[in-house]
Amino acid sequence: MSIRPFSTNEIENLRMVLEKNGWQIKASVENNFRYSLKKNKVIIFTIKFPVAFPLRINVPLEIVNFRLSLAFKIWDLNQSTNKLILYLLKMLRDLAIQISIEHSFLVEGKEKAIVDLLNLIIPESSKGENENTWKNKIRISLMTKRDEFQEQEQSIVNELLPTVNKSGLFPTFKLPWELRTGVPKIRTSETLFFSNDEPIDEFFIIEKGFLTYFKDLDYKKFYIRSGFDSYTPYIIYRLLNSTDVNLELLIDNWIKFARMMLNSMIEIIELAEINQHDLIQFNVERELQNNEFEEDTNNFPFTALHYESMIKKGELYQIHNDLFNSPPTNFEVLETINLYTEAEELIKNYRFDDATELLNQSLKVFNKNRQKKIVVSILLKLYHIASLLNRDEIALNYLTTALGIAKSGEVPIEYIMKIHYKLGKFFFLRKNLPQALNHFSVIVSFLEKEEQSIKKEEYVGLATLYMGLIHDEQSQLALAKSEYKKALQLAISSKKVKLNYYLLRAKQHKDKGNLSQSQKLLKAGIDAVGIEFDDKKYQLTFFDLVLELTEFYIHQRVDSRKALFLLKSLEHRVPLNMKEISGIKRGIRWNLLMSDYFDMLVKNSKNASYYYKQGQILINQLKKIGAMN
Structure with missing residues (x-):
């Protein structure tokens, strides 16, 4: 059944009711009650619970900004849905009035130091400025002043890890649904994600100088998000830490409060006399991520990282999770990825000594952090450089070291097979046939037992081909013929096996004078x-x-x-x-x-x-x- 969109008259009347009850479509910093409307009958209500900074200053500075949001879609505006909308308006405002989230900070004697720090990182603001724009200006300022806070960065992460873990959130490769298309390149090396195994999103996100938490819930055709963000961890950590107030304790309480707000929203929905037939189950990602809202204003509380990605001109990048065997827990690991990718570019430009230096630097960091997968990747890069420069002994050392690390666990089987294959080729080309045969045999015996494996046909096909060539060299013609037959069969599904089958066999016959x-x-x-x-x-x-x-x-x-x-x-x-x-x-x-x-x-x-x-x-x-x- 198709949905009749809101008419212009319906939107005008609905907006008049919402604004008469104290809700605004503009997302200015000062506006704590926000709504958004879509012609296809999606409605969003968002409440903001700010905790103001304990000093009077000329900018709208907040220690933390809590937001609670409700998104839903109706079939039509009628007596039942009008009643529901009015009920939600009242209950959400009452909830905001009832809640007290004041913080007590001891700032006496620290005023000048605090003001100096604020002047360093907080930009100018204008009255009525869009909150996302204002917050993004602060994020840019924090980014440009990062050298000032370099010493605090990992200390903050180390302090927060036990609290975040205690709340049931752990380092993760998962990404929030709103960030799956990628993030600005600079953020790929300075964003740590923590989550759980629940099917619906709950994330704690640590960026340099910026913290975000949110938990989503899909409940009775309502999509709810409760969370907070804070751009003041540097200030709290450097100036407001005391025995009574510290960042670790604050985050623990903030997460508990955000979760409590989610429960309050569930209670509001439970108390409502809702006819479920009035509501439509909708695709959250599709409906909330496009910008077909009235006045182009979408007040769903997306993360600041999402907003930055939306306004970013140019390509978005995926976070390099594919190179880690365990999710990163510090910025050093993420930043060192930049050395790895820079080394890749240097190799392409034949600057092998510079690339080797960067790879060795990154190797120390990843070894220290037990990131075995990328350690093996680096050793393979170093092997590649050494082999290009005809440094056989060094190349072999890199391969054998990589194999030892890969076999110790936490490294995908594809990496182990790749190393065995490279070692097999290395020894074959140098006429060490027993050693070569050993490595190719490992590939075949292991992968033949595997039902599913990346490039199984390719690796088994190439390994059996080389085994045939080795048996041929050793005058074991019956064994060679059997291996060739297997390789040719696998060549049907692999172009690489097919081309190498004819090439390598032809070269062997050429060497023998045939x-x-x-x-x-x-x-x-x-x-x-x-x-x-x-x-x-x-x-x-x-x-x-x-x-x-x-x-x-x-x-x-x-x-x-x-x-x-x-x-x-x-x-x-x-x-x-x-x-x-x-x-x-x-x-x-x-x-x-x-x-x-x-x-x-x-x-x-x-x-x-x-x-x-x-x-x-x-x-x-x-x-x-x-x-x-």
Whole structure:
């Protein structure tokens, strides 16, 4: 059944009733009773319970700001729903009047220090200013003055952790529904979340200089939120701490009060004579997050972080939870993620020494905080750098260290399989076949027992392929044939396995002098995916297939037409993949093969010289950064 939207007349009459009873649509700092209306008949009532600062100052400063909100949707305005609206208006105002939440702070003798601190962090305000705008100005000011409070930051977190945990909220990877699209980049490294396993949101959020708590409840078609936020933890911690008042005790009481307010709202709903058929169960995220409210004013008490994300121009970012094995409990861990991501950028720009330094710095922090997952990730990055620079012994050390940490627990199985695979390849390329076979066997024996695992077919397929190659080298032909058969079957569902199956087997036959068999495998590999294959994830392996076959037609079974066709097929694709060292190496090989083609088959020394020089330019680039001997 479709809902008839409010008419203009209905909205005007409803607003007149609400404002006559002391409710305002404007969310100014001074307005404690707020409402919002949507034409599709969503109604929001929000009460604000501020605790004023104990000193008279020229700005609307509050120690803490409690908010209690009720959102609901009606089918129509009629006698029953009008009665419900009037009842809620009265009961909510009565609740606000009955509650006393005054705080007693000892400020005598501290007035000057407090005023100096307020002048440092509190910006100018104007009468009637929107509260979200005002609060965001304070948050920006806190952000620009963070160096002033660096010593207090972790002390505040350490002091609050026992209280927050005692309230049933623990470090979490969960995010409030209103923040799932992301947050401004700067906030990703300075926001700690605490929650529980309940299906509906309850969160305590610690930012630098800003605290937020809220608990939601979906009750009898009403959506309720009770919570608070405070931009004064620095002030409380630095100047108002005493034996009677401290931040830990305040937060404990504030959480209890917010939860009590939620219970009060439930009592109000229970006492109402509500006909449930008058109300509509609505999609909270869809209805409350869009801005189709009268006067574009949505007074649902979203977090300040949500408001900042809404007004942020540009991309929003996800918090890097994917790199942690346990939710962070301090800002140091979050901030160190920045070193990790910066190192990733340095690697892309071939600044390997700088990247290594940052990765080693971050390694110390994550080790100290027992974040094993990212420790393993860093060791794999360091291995990658060492292998690019042909530092085999160092690369092996990083891999074996990573495997030891990964096997000690708290690291996903995918990481362990990745390390075994890299170790298997490392030993295979250096002809240590027993060691290589051991690592590939671990992958197969473990993953074959797993019903579901990320990249199971890929890892098992590649491992069985290498096991086949090893058995082939050891002249165990029956075992090799069996492994090849398994790998080829898994290649049906994995492009990576398919391309490597033909490439690696062809290269092995080439090394043994079986050139005809090598050619057949290379041609079959290209035919299996098509000469126009453009899957970027596996394009370099495809290039290797084409370049190997090109070399065959230039150096072994001479066929200038086929050689030129293959080279031309990569002419415009190879340069697009030369942002990384692996792509540059393919570029070198392509240029040198073009040089050989013109020198040996076409007898054009000018073109041969040109492509040879292009290859040398790329070789010198790699030598300059230490990626080629």
